[in-house]
Amino acid sequence: MKKFIYFIFGGVTFILGTIGIFLPILPTVPFYLASGFFWVRSSDQAYQFLLSNKWYQQYVTEWLVKRKMTVRQRIQILLILFVLLAIPFIAVPNTWMRLVLGCVFIGHCIFFIFFFDKKRTRQKISSENKIFFR
Structure with missing residues (x-):
């Protein structure tokens, strides 16, 4: 049950982060980081999906990890x-x-x-x- 709740929260924050790409009012990076937090606790498949997502790589990996x-x-x-x-x-x-x-x-x-x-x-x-x- 706990993993299911983490999965749902991860999905909601992922959707909000994706909407934030197109609407400058919503921040993208914090929502994607929250998705990673929730999905790493729910399942490996969901977390791997997030890491392989092109928008996550563009906004989080490039900006925060590589500082580009x-x-x-x-x-x-x-x-x-x-x-x-x-x-x-x-x-x-x-x-x-x-x-x-x-x-x-x-x-x-x-x-x-x-x-x-x-x-x-x-x-x-x-x-x-x-x-x-x-």
């Missing part, structure tokens, strides 16, 4: 985030909320700069290889 994202993709994500944060920024006349929204946007920009920095990633990988091969 084009500049165009980064700009696209930051523009969508800017629009979504600008709506409450304009609609609600609260100074503290505007400061928090500005900090959230700046934090995302800084994260994108450092997380997807190719030089830093190459240095990290080469230093890990040196430690591994000693």
Whole structure:
């Protein structure tokens, strides 16, 4: 019974993640990660299906594991985030909320700069290889 519930939750989060590919309001990556969490606890077949899915490989494996994202993709994500944060920024006349929204946007920009920095990633990988091969 427990595995069946995990399977159902995994299916729901997978569907929501897939819808999030086409609707920028829903986040894709967190829903796919939740699918992996649920399906690894339900069955190996469901988990292997998720790992072999082209969208999972494109959005989770490429972005989070390999840290590969084009500049165009980064700009696209930051523009969508800017629009979504600008709506409450304009609609609600609260100074503290505007400061928090500005900090959230700046934090995302800084994260994108450092997380997807190719030089830093190459240095990290080469230093890990040196430690591994000693």
